Amino acid sequence: MTTNRRQFIGTLGAASALIAAPSVLRAQSQGVFRIGALCPVTGAGAPYGSGMQKMIIAAAEIVNAAGGAAGRKIEVVSEDTQTSPQAGVLAAKKLIDVNKVQAILGTWSSGVSLAVLPLTNDANIILMNTSGAPALSVPPANAKGLSYRFQATNDRFGRAFAEICVKEGFKRPATMAFNNASGIGNTEGFRKAWEAKGNKVVESVVYEPNQASYRSELQKVLAANPDVIVTGSYLSDTTIIMREWFQSGQPVKWIIPGWAANPDLVKATGPEVVEGVISVDSISNETAPSFKAYADVYQKVTGQSGQSNIFSAMTWDMVHALALAIEAAGSTETAAINAKIREVSNPEGTKVYSYAEGKEALKKGKINFEGASSVLDFDQYGDVSPSFGVFFIEGGKLNRRYVVNI
């Protein structure tokens, strides 16, 4: 290649100008409400990200088919966070400054949401996320109250665990947590709620991921003689821990989050090992018509079952809640929309399960949108507050005994 340096720089400059040019022509067009779909399509969130983004686009089509919101069509501009805060920040900047989006939906990891939130706050637009970190609820992150979380926080799971301990009469709980934000969020949430009731946690252990054995961590916990062990764990490590505990023969009860204590765990360890384990999960709205509508579309678009990606049910709900709030506000001003999001989602009002139904019912009065991922009621921090189902593993089956509301 005989290109010299100067020619090369020239070519490079021309190429970047060509790439940048069309965006300059994209001035804000009238008659649309533009939202940014900022999902983890590549990186650690990749198993969920493309489904999440597809559901934002599909839900926007449904809203548009029903005549749009406040007389405007929803237009979706997609970007990829690469599950990295740095790439997420640049992508959000582009959505806000170049595409002029009026809301950003679908950030997944806490790291990305926490890095993007200051930008959406500066731009005075709404951010809807599916992250677990407690820091997202309160100032400085959510100083303007423009952030909405569609996933139960890890903290809430912890509080549900504490309620169950009280109900079951446990006195000496210990905790074991997988060393990541979610695992520690569960057990710390539990510790805070439990100590607020004037009790003590007898032992807390944090373990590193991907070990072949957790025997030493387990011994440390069991040495404190707990009557129950509360975990923030995942399926693969829970499987090993349960086997090693069973071999130790020391009697103790377990409270484990539902994504770890599920039928796969029973299959992996055999039913006698996990007999009596308490599994706690947020109740998705699987029996509601809104879940069926979502699952049908998800099946059509991705060829997979709607239950395989809980986060895409959340992004589906994001578009619905946002569009209904726009319709109720009759305006595209952030402040007006923000004031309506709780009003269209929380109780007091006609229960509705689809956008068209909600739009119709809004003409008559207040509505309460029931989502696919949960009943979608937001607290004062913008966090959904789902109910938790308490399941006991009995004879290899998960039986729901009762429901805990936080």
Next chain:
Amino acid sequence: MEAYLVAIGIIALIYVLLSLGLTLQYGLTGLINFGHVGFFAIGAYASALLVLNGAPFIVGFAAAALLAGVAAWPIGLVSLRLRDDYFAIVTLGFSEVVRIVLTSERWLTNGVQGIPGIPRLYPSLGGATGQIATFATILAVTVFAAWMIRRIARSPFGRIIEAIRDNEEAVQALGKDPPRFKIQVLVVGAALAGIAGAFYAHYITYIVPEQYIPLVTFYVWMAIIMGGVGRVSGAVIGSVILMVFLEGSRFIRDVVPGISEVDMASVRIGLVGLLLILFIIYRPQGLMGDYTKR
């Protein structure tokens, strides 16, 4: 559009600062440092923690440079007498140790939960003006760093480190002590990475150990290889090319029809890879030329 360009500019300048440090270490001295991100992380945490506890920014930045530099010193002591490739392994290991320490010392770093709400530079100026002021500050620091490294390269010190790169035995035969020079270079390069880390923390406003993975180190390596190893201009141009590839590819959708929104994300990453490969095939010496192979 302007705010987006300023954002790209800030991130690009952070990479320029990182690349300048590596240019000094690898380009001029021949030290294969695969642990650059470790010093970047130390700088980020040092400044973030200090400023969050009420220290002024200038103290945070000074501590970032100082701590990153001090962290480099023992690594130099224990490992610089090793052969080049072993040094690469030691530094890679060091950056992983830094990440694991940041993950485990929860009392200080809040572990895997990370540190949210780190103050931005110029909090009183607010949104757009604050951004431009941040950009101007980091630009000034970068220009100063580039000038400093040029000065180093042209000084007697610079001639010795280049001689170490080209033939260490010969330098030793002349009665010089190569490890001493290497340690100095390592410390200065690490301090620059620490400053870059402080800028990163105060720009992104949220830091967590998982951001400081070896990929960041290799981005910096890509930048200096594309720009031209061993040249200050190469570090600058290389970082700019990297950002043009990474961010410019977001606009491909506007010119290439027929790819769905969701598929675009993967196509984009693939295209960035392809561009990097083509670049290296047709311009292996980097845009500005490789001065280590003269």
